[in-house]
Amino acid sequence: MSVTRPCLRGRMGSTTYYEITMTARELTTSVRPARETDSWASASLDERIQREVNETRVRETIVPYLAKHEDRFFGSFIVLVPQGAVTFEGLSDLNVNLPAAYDVGNMGFLTLKKGELVALDGQHRLVAFRQVITTGQQLGPYSSVVGDDEVCVLVIEMESPTKTRRIFNKVNRHAKPTGRSDNIITSEDDGYAIVSRRLLDQAHEGPLAPIGEVGGDQRDLVTWRSTTLSRQSDLLTTLSTVYETVTDILSYSGYSGFSEKEDPVAPPDDVLDKAFDVAAGWWSAILTLEVFRTALHNPSSVPVTRADSTHKWSLLLRPVGQMALVRGLIRAMDRSRGELSREKALERAGRLSWKASPDSYWRDTIVNAAGRMIARKEAVDLAADLLAYLVAPEWTSEEEKSDLYERWNKARGRDPFSDVEDLPEEEIPEELPAPGID
Numbered sequence: 001m002s003v004t005r006p007c008l009r010g011r012m013g014s015t016t017y018y019e020i021t022m023t024a025r026e027l028t029t030s031v032r033p034a035r036e037t038d039s040w041a042s043a044s045l046d047e048r049i050q051r052e053v054n055e056t057r058v059r060e061t062i063v064p065y066l067a068k069h070e071d072r073f074f075g076s077f078i079v080l081v082p083q084g085a086v087t088f089e090g091l092s093d094l095n096v097n098l099p100a101a102y103d104v105g106n107m108g109f110l111t112l113k114k115g116e117l118v119a120l121d122g123q124h125r126l127v128a129f130r131q132v133i134t135t136g137q138q139l140g141p142y143s144s145v146v147g148d149d150e151v152c153v154l155v156i157e158m159e160s161p162t163k164t165r166r167i168f169n170k171v172n173r174h175a176k177p178t179g180r181s182d183n184i185i186t187s188e189d190d191g192y193a194i195v196s197r198r199l200l201d202q203a204h205e206g207p208l209a210p211i212g213e214v215g216g217d218q219r220d221l222v223t224w225r226s227t228t229l230s231r232q233s234d235l236l237t238t239l240s241t242v243y244e245t246v247t248d249i250l251s252y253s254g255y256s257g258f259s260e261k262e263d264p265v266a267p268p269d270d271v272l273d274k275a276f277d278v279a280a281g282w283w284s285a286i287l288t289l290e291v292f293r294t295a296l297h298n299p300s301s302v303p304v305t306r307a308d309s310t311h312k313w314s315l316l317l318r319p320v321g322q323m324a325l326v327r328g329l330i331r332a333m334d335r336s337r338g339e340l341s342r343e344k345a346l347e348r349a350g351r352l353s354w355k356a357s358p359d360s361y362w363r364d365t366i367v368n369a370a371g372r373m374i375a376r377k378e379a380v381d382l383a384a385d386l387l388a389y390l391v392a393p394e395w396t397s398e399e400e401k402s403d404l405y406e407r408w409n410k411a412r413g414r415d416p417f418s419d420v421e422d423l424p425e426e427e428i429p430e431e432l433p434a435p436g437i438d
Contacts, residue, residue, distance in 0.1 A: 003030070007110035009088055015167065018088060018110045018155040019076070025147035028130040030112075031079050033123035037116055053127055062128035065264040067140025069189070076152040077122035078171065083158050085115040110155065120156065120164070121171045181224055184243050191258030191267040191275065192250065196243045198276045199283055200224070207284040208242065211296070219299065229319065231307055234299040236292065241319035245326040246279050252330045253278045282326070285342055289350045291316045309356040309371050316354045320366045320373045324380050325349060328387025335388060335395040348391040348435075361386070361433040364412045382407055386432075393435040405432055 005020040022030075033053055066072050090108035091098060119126045132139055133147040158164060178186075187193040199206040200222050212218035223229065224239040250258055255275050257263045267275070286292065291313035295302045306317040315321030329345045356362065358369045365383040366374050385404050389396045396404075409416040409429045416429045 002111050002113045004109055004111045007088065007108055009090070009106040009108070009110075015156060015163075018086060020110055020153050020155060021150045022153050023147065024129045024149045024151055025133055027077065027126065027151060027153065028133055028147075031077070031117045031119050031126060031153075033119050033126055037118050053123060055127075058124055058128045058131065061261065061264070062124060063131050063139060066128055066132045066146050067143045068263075068265050069140075070142065072142070072146075072149070074122070074125050074151060076154050077126065078120040078154045078156065078167075080118045080120045080156055080158055080164060081112065082115040085113045086155060086157060087111040087113070112155070120168055180227055180240050181238075184239055185224055187260060189264055189266045190260035191255070191272060192243055192247050193260075194266065194272055195250065195258075195276050195279050196239060196246045199242055199246070199279060200239070204276065205280075207280055207287055208236075221296075227319075229306070232303050234295075234302040236295060236302070236317070237322055238319050241322055242283075244323050245282070248323075248327050248330055249279050249282045250275050252334065282342070285346055286322075286325070289316070289346060291350075291354075309360075309367075312353050312355055314354060314356045315362060315367065318356070318373060320375050320380060321354060321362075321383075324366055324383035324387060327380060327384035329391070331384055331388035332392035332395070335392055335400075337395075340392050340395065345391050349387065352387075352390055365408070379411075382411060389432065390435045401432070405429075408432065 003026075005022070008019045010017055010019065035053060088108060088110050090105045092105045093108070129146065132143055137143070156167070183190075184193045184196055198204040199208045200210075202209040208221050210218040210220045221236045222239055222242060223233065223235045223237075227238055227240040229235060229238060247259070253275075255267075255271070255278075258267060258275070266272070287296070291305070294313075295305075295317065302317055305311050305313055308314055316325065329342065329349060332345050333340050333342060353360065354362070356367045356371055360367070362383060363369055364374075365386060366379050368374060385400075386408060389401065389404055393401075406416045412430070414427055414429045415423075418427070418429070420428050
């Protein structure tokens with residue numbers, strides 16, 4: 001059975017394409033993902049890998065987005081059809097007098113004849129549409145209307161397997177994913193991202209908002225353009241770092257399901273308001289540390305202090321150090337079961353040495369002997385556990401202390417279980433540093 005749709009015809013390079021709209025229900029009944037086509041069995045290994053559907057991504061991310069989000073929207077699907085399966089009739093081909101605006105050769109109608117229609121790009125979205133429309137389950141408040149959604153479809157005729165593979169490869173290779181900072185800036189559904197942006201917003205009186213009058217000279221405290229800080233930057237941190245700290249803070253404070261991966265729909269406004277108050281309270285307290293008070297008063301000191309590995313505050317002006325600070329404070333407070341206040345934990349953390357030099361006890365946790373930062377999760381976790389012990393030793397169990405001793409020495413290239421009598425001095429396991437308490 002053929003289908004006729006209003007169409008725009010275009011051409012790029014050697015490829016002619018046709019742009020039409022279909023309902024999601026029509027799309028799912030007429031177009032198939034590559035793995036369900038007759039040519040799948042003869043496809044090469046690399047083609048199979050590229051065209052394999054990630055069922056977990058479909059089930060946990062795209063399906064909830066369709067079923068639960070009123071503002072759902074997708075870009076165009078690219079559909080491959082057999083040679084000769086399309087007939088295009090331009091309005092200019094009709095034997096009628098048309099106004100000049102309609103006498104355009106690339107505007108008309110496309111008739112799709114019966115044949116194997118394959119999703120060249122958009123197969124994950126296609127499978128998600130199918131699951132929402134055909135399962136019969138109430139997957140969200142919009143499950144019953146998703147089938148009526150109209151989607152844009154670019155139709156391309158099959159010319160040769162080589163050309164098809166080339167188009168598929170280039171479409172997917174050049175589809176550059178948005179960067180981490182871009183996602184935090186633009187997401188209206190990730191609760192952590194929304195709260196992070198508010199911390200930088202003067203309208204919300206965020207503690208990390210620019211200093212100065214709106215419309216006048218302002219000094220930013222946070223960069224959102226990059227996930228790192230340049231050597232000469234006088235900014236305090238990055239938006240990506242703020243996001244990481246907000247995630248830790250809100251998770252500790254009982255705010256679950258805040259990320260877009262956990263729930264594609266943004267938390268309610270009243271919940272976001274309360275979450276912002278919690279995160280703002282944390283960052284306001286952090287900024288009372290002497291290192292940040294000095295930085296706010298004297299911006300020119302920031303790059304100097306940050307670059308000086310022997311300075312006692314060096315790591316606190318580096319994003320990874322700030323992540324370790326927040327995570328470590330949270331772990332210390334969690335171990336104390338409410339006995340250690342945030343203010344007391346911060347006071348103790350402020351008395352510690354945050355040097356990045358080779359003789360620092362942070363060496364080989366979040367910074368190596370050459371002064372380069374180590375941003376891996378396990379590195380930040382090790383530094384956080386070290387900080388939790390240093391500010392809350394009385395709430396650190398012997399088991400936790402022993403585990404930290406082992407991991408810390410291994411990270412520094414020393415075997416904690418070796419016989420010290422057989423080792424040169426530089427390989428003898430070290431005792432944990434002295435806690436920063438009264």
